[in-house]
Amino acid sequence: MITVQRLDTPDQVTEKATVALIDGSITWTYGLQEQAEWGFTLPTPAGESPTFFVMRQDGVPYYYVHFHGVEFRSASANVQVGFSRTWYVLHVLGVRDVISGAAAGSLHRDYRPGDIAIIDDFIDLSHHRPRSILTEIWERPPYIGATFAEPTCPELRAILISLANERFRRGHVHERAVLVEEEGHRFSTPAEARMQKLIGGDLIAHHQASEAIYARELGIHYTALNYVTNIAEGLEPNMAWVPPEEGRAAGALCVEIMLEGVARAARRTSTCTACPRSGDDPAGIALGSVLMKPVYH
Numbered sequence: 001m002i003t004v005q006r007l008d009t010p011d012q013v014t015e016k017a018t019v020a021l022i023d024g025s026i027t028w029t030y031g032l033q034e035q036a037e038w039g040f041t042l043p044t045p046a047g048e049s050p051t052f053f054v055m056r057q058d059g060v061p062y063y064y065v066h067f068h069g070v071e072f073r074s075a076s077a078n079v080q081v082g083f084s085r086t087w088y089v090l091h092v093l094g095v096r097d098v099i100s101g102a103a104a105g106s107l108h109r110d111y112r113p114g115d116i117a118i119i120d121d122f123i124d125l126s127h128h129r130p131r132s133i134l135t136e137i138w139e140r141p142p143y144i145g146a147t148f149a150e151p152t153c154p155e156l157r158a159i160l161i162s163l164a165n166e167r168f169r170r171g172h173v174h175e176r177a178v179l180v181e182e183e184g185h186r187f188s189t190p191a192e193a194r195m196q197k198l199i200g201g202d203l204i205a206h207h208q209a210s211e212a213i214y215a216r217e218l219g220i221h222y223t224a225l226n227y228v229t230n231i232a233e234g235l236e237p238n239m240a241w242v243p244p245e246e247g248r249a250a251g252a253l254c255v256e257i258m259l260e261g262v263a264r265a266a267r268r269t270s271t272c273t274a275c276p277r278s279g280d281d282p283a284g285i286a287l288g289s290v291l292m293k294p295v296y297h
């Protein structure tokens with residue numbers, strides 16, 4: 001049984017990691033947290049954080065957060081703030097890199113069930129999630145315009161692309177994709193899927209546009225891997241799901257790719273200029289002054 005400690009301050013986290021893995025449904029069936037050394041929660045201005053599991057890959061420590069701590073069976077009060085709590089803690093822990101994973105539906109005929117994609121752009125169609133982690137958590141943040149010319153981290157993307165090409169089935173790895181984020185907790189209707197396709201989406205999933213936004217605002221390098229499980233409703237005669245056994249085997253490979261990605265990310269010397277503008281001033285924001293007054297409205 002893993003011990004989960006309720007801590008008061010980030011300096012009580014004895015195992016410092018520079019990388020985190022946050023995942024929706026890919027690691028769901030693999031019980032990754034059961035391999036954790038221990039777990040902790042921290043207070044945030046939006047409430048107690050989800051559990052951060054302390055894990056190790058090839059000797060490299062990392063944090064693992066599952067579904068932003070959201071328990072979907074009783075998510076009505078939690079789903080809006082789970083994301084803010086997760087990203088606040090990633091920030092106060094000084095995490096440099098985040099790798100995210102999720103299952104996705106396909107909106108484009110080139111992206112078939114059973115394929116994987118490393119997204120390079122997104123369209124945010126969520127309605128209730130905070131538009132900005134800064135305005136959600138901190139009182140009077142300075143006006144900033146975090147830039148999204150390159151919406152995900154090119155260095156971390158390159159790591160996942162390289163691993164995916166090494167380990168996944170040839171011809172089934174997409175090095176680019178535009179991800180549409182809808183909040184769920186349901187699939188799109190046929191009319192919604194046609195709209196999402198028409199505006200330029202390749203894939204649809206529920207987390208990663210918000211994550212990419214918060215990462216960029218906080219100066220955290222971020223990349224995401226998506227496993228295509230189905231064709232979005234109504235775009236083809238049948239919804240075409242990956243057969244369960246194939247899905248399990250491919251999911252295990254995705255977990256392997258993400259975990260190796262965590263270790264490679266931690267070991268790299270970053271020269272990325274797309275994410276933080278400078279090490280001392282992530283995303284060009286005067287976070288030092290903002291951090292004085294975290295508040296949740």
Ligand SMILES: [Zn+2]
Pocket residue numbers: 152153154155156220221222272273274275276
């Ligand atoms: Zn970067």
